[in-house]
Amino acid sequence: MKLTPARLAELQACALALPGARRELLWDGVTVLKVEGKMFATFVADALAYKVADADFLALSGLPGVRPAPYLARAHWISVGDTAALSLADLQAGLTASHRLVLSKLPKKVRAAYGL
Numbered sequence: 754m755k756l757t758p759a760r761l762a763e764l765q766a767c768a769l770a771l772p773g774a775r776r777e778l779l780w781d782g783v784t785v786l787k788v789e790g791k792m793f794a795t796f797v798a799d800a801l802a803y804k805v806a807d808a809d810f811l812a813l814s815g816l817p818g819v820r821p822a823p824y825l826a827r828a829h830w831i832s833v834g835d836t837a838a839l840s841l842a843d844l845q846a847g848l849t850a851s852h853r854l855v856l857s858k859l860p861k862k863v864r865a866a867y868g869l
Contacts, residue, residue, distance in 0.1 A: 755835045761796055764841070768794050768848040772867055773856075789863055793855040794848055795822075801844070802832040803851035813839075 756764075765784065768774055773788045784796040794803040802822035805813055810829040814821045816838035822830035833839060839847070856867055 754837070756799060756801065756833065758798070760836075760841065761799075761801060764801060764844055764848065765796050767845050768852070771849060771852045774852065788852055788855055789859055791855045791859070793851045795825075800832050800834040801848075802830050803848055804828065804830050804854050805847065805851065806854065 765776075765786070768786050769776060771788070774793075775787050777785045777787060779785050782797075785792055786794040786796070792804075794801060802825060804825075807829050810821075810831070813819055813831050814826075818835035818837040819831050819833050819839065822832040833844060833847075836844070853869075856864060856869055
């Protein structure tokens with residue numbers, strides 16, 4: 754099932770509820786979610802993209818409705834256009850994991866502020 758604007762808004766709200774998450778509009782209307790100035794998700798009209806663990810990238814990017822994210826695939830980001838293989842709960846968990854992955858790359862002092 755295609756990701757509708759309502760579902761994308763729900764997923765975006767879930768991601769914005771994560772500690773330190775901020776929203777910016779960049780690149781002609783792409784909604785970018787950041788934590789400590791680092792991107793962890795993007796939302797466009799009919800899809801979302803987020804970072805995944807290196808070990809999960811190939812498996813996830815081969816699922817129906819999921820592909821490597823344009824311009825960000827080398828950093829192990831996937832783009833999801835429908836819920837054929839990943840449920841809304843899976844997508845929420847993926848956004849949470851992306852947030853955590855991005856935080857884990859930040860300096861120790863910043864990670865400590867988030868309990869990592």
